[in-house]
Amino acid sequence: MESTLKNYKDKLPIKLLDEIRENTPKGVSSSRVKKIADAVLEEFSSSQVEPGESVGIVSAESLGEPGTQMTLNTFHFAGVAEMNVTMGLPRIIEILDGRKKIATPMMEIYLKSPYNKGKDIKKIAESIKESELKEFIIEVDINIAEINIDVKLNTAKLKEAGIKDQEIIKVVEKLSKNCTAKINDSSLLIKLKGKDQNINELYKIKEKIKSIYISGIKGVSQVLPVRREDEFIIITAGTNLKDILELEFVDDKKTVSNDIYEIESVLGIEAARQAMINEIFKVIETQGLNIDIRHIMLVSDVICNLGKIKGITRYGIVSEKPSVLARASFETPIRHLINASMIGEVDELNSVIENVMLNQPIPVGTGIMKLYSK
């Protein structure tokens, strides 16, 4: 069998060859294997795009036409802690534009066994959530006479979160070089060191105290444990994929963020491409539309093929077009023309839009062939 399939190495993709190997029963004669492979080859070549097919425009139309029917609604999670997620057209625009700051960053954190069966799910979720000291403070008082700050802490809450007194003292003392902190029962006493005890310094510290980072993953502002099929996952508002993936209880193979840029920086461009495909497909699916995934794949490929994310904007993909006229035909024409003229750019008239402008046959479809004579 292997010897027969060898001949198809250049003709069929590895994945299809593997499939043939897998699905062919053992002991099939090589002539039969050849028949099978020929049938696969025929099917494969008939499903390939024909040369000159305008895949780009067809994809653009296939995405653009249903886009007109999309509604601007946002999707809401039912439950106690409501989270809203950008969906529909705004989300698609966000992805395709390659925005660095997306409107609603979120993660879906999958957990390793046994946590994915619901073990300590609430506790884990809370531990991920970024918390600041103000959440544990009841009251802050400045004693001007004594020159100190008296912070009343919510001990019950601290205990629940598993934060030790020493940890708090450590972070508070980091605020200023000349301050010391002490904890008596439920009150945190902050004093200034040294002789020149400055009230202003004390005020500054008081303002900073509230926003001291205590625990959790930075950037995760909300957590929501939910059951997805038969496992528990944690949905978060705000993302920090890098830190999350380092946690031991997180299943780093399944956990995803919806921030394409973040995925690109943490997992690389191939992951970003796949994430983009998934995200766009998810939107289209929830809208009840039906777009062939290959169109989305093509768009994602175009956005990612330079090794970094280039949105479909005049600063992204369009600025990478080799033709001056093609760039000029999409927003800010004068700028492109002037910049091109300064360096003496040459337009080879190789793509569609330039030839439409000049009223020449466009090099797609029937126009891709040329007649040569000697």
Added chain:
Amino acid sequence: MTEVLHNGKFIGTVHDPKEVITQFKEERRKGKISSEINISYNEKSDDLLIESTKGRVTRPLIVVKDSKPLLTQKHIEQLEKGEITYSDLILQGVIEYVDAGEEENALVSFKEEEITDKHTHLELLPLAMVGLATSLVPFGNFNASTRLNAGSKNQKQALGFYAANYLVRMDMDVNLLHSPQIPIVTSVTHTISDYEKHPAGQNIIVAVMSFDGYNMEDAIVINQGSIQRGLARSTYYRPEIAAELRYQGGLIDEISIPDKEVRGYRSEQDYRYLEEDGIIFPEAQVTEGDVIIGKSSPPRFLSSLDEYNLTQSQRRESSTAMKHGERGTIDFVMITENEEGNKLVQVRLRDQRIPEIGDKFTSRHGQKGVVGLIVPQNDMPFSANGITPDLLFNPHGIPSRMTISHLVELVGGKVGALSGRYIDGTTFTSENEVDLRKELQSRGFRDDGTETMYNGRTGEMFSAKIFVGNMYYLKLKHMVANKLHSRARGPIQLLTRQPTEGRAKEGGLRLGEMEKDTFVAHGASLLLKDRFDSDKTVVPVCEECGLIAIHDEFKNRSYCSVCGDNTVITNIELSYAFKLMLDELKTLGIYPKLTLEDRY
């Protein structure tokens, strides 16, 4: 303590706002305070608001006291006899005008029977909740509000008898319906608004049935016999105006048959209808291109140089001619002066419009449609009595729109026509549908309005009973004659050499950006090129400098304005728009160099 605000300005406080209001209103009803001042109490903000500004919307209501309206039978009798007038009722405090604020404190009953001890006012008429045009829709209370809106909107576009002095008027774009009729099914608004003096439709026989699919999608089928008898015929009037304008240097336009020397002289044929004074004679049958008012203007730019010119500088032709696709008869010619004392000529054009396929018609219920087919009378279905309908309306228009009034009017119209009386179809207070049906039955017809009908072509009886009756139909001002447009060749724009835009300029229909994309998607490369060939030009290009060269037709040689005669100049074919863009780039200081390559 309640704050009192007059027109939004604080003027004082009162203890008992409700008592103040009752007193105020009593005084107003007695006529001691102007009836145009309104007072209201806002419980939420505890404010007493007195309003006397202009621009408030107020509406009349009958005052109710002790669960009885103040307007009595006696008042009505007095009104009928002419002993009192409507304004007396306001002075007596029987009717008062209430504004938006005061309305909030009032409880208005729609009907006299429904008055309880809580009501403060009675509506003059339940119909008052809709506007004038909407109240012209008969049996409007059977409909959804959206359809009432559509119905009233359609009526505004109906052709009718707009003014009795139309013969001496010079209105723009006017249509007059021939032999308009008063509707059989009327409403009180028809009487109030003198509808019989300016009717806008005709009573016709409508059968609700399909016909060979020619009344699909809201289309209607019309009986050709009815059209030949004058159904929905109208006349279209349009004035053409020309004035002798004065220019600098004592020059003036001249209304006359233009000289042959005049620049832009048309052909003699075009001026054939003009009389000596340069104006067309009445009753001339004109078509496109014919001159209506001959006029010539002085040359446009009279520079000092021209004075030394040997040839007398030419006058320009500026006649008024029939536009593309227009035809008609000259109806009326008028010669006067305008405000500046210049000669002003107004010519009115008349064109008879006989209903044709594509003209728009509607009933009064928002059931508009376009004529899909005109059927010879002998092919139309007919009833057992030998009645052929004038119009066939498709039943599919009814279920989704739920215009029950359309059906009720049909029955009502039938009853009215049979009994020889007008039917009151006033919204909310119309004649009872059940009674109408009974009356129809007593006239020897089926009470649901259906009749046995026969196929006009075969004579076979239809197995279904057809719903037929009389309806008031309106011809709308949208007629194909004013909209039909096509172009194969025609005028082009000066700047881009692309076809002009719009029907008036005999323009083309643009194949836009997105349409272009579909051609690209199909890979129809050469078809796309062919479509965009409308501004194709052949341009000589200097291969040396890559700029557009000059071709001298007289000497039949090409040269480059930069490189001179000794260069290779090649003709290339491209869109004029691109050539224009290259020129514009040059004005920006950008040097667009064309590098030519052999195509093969």
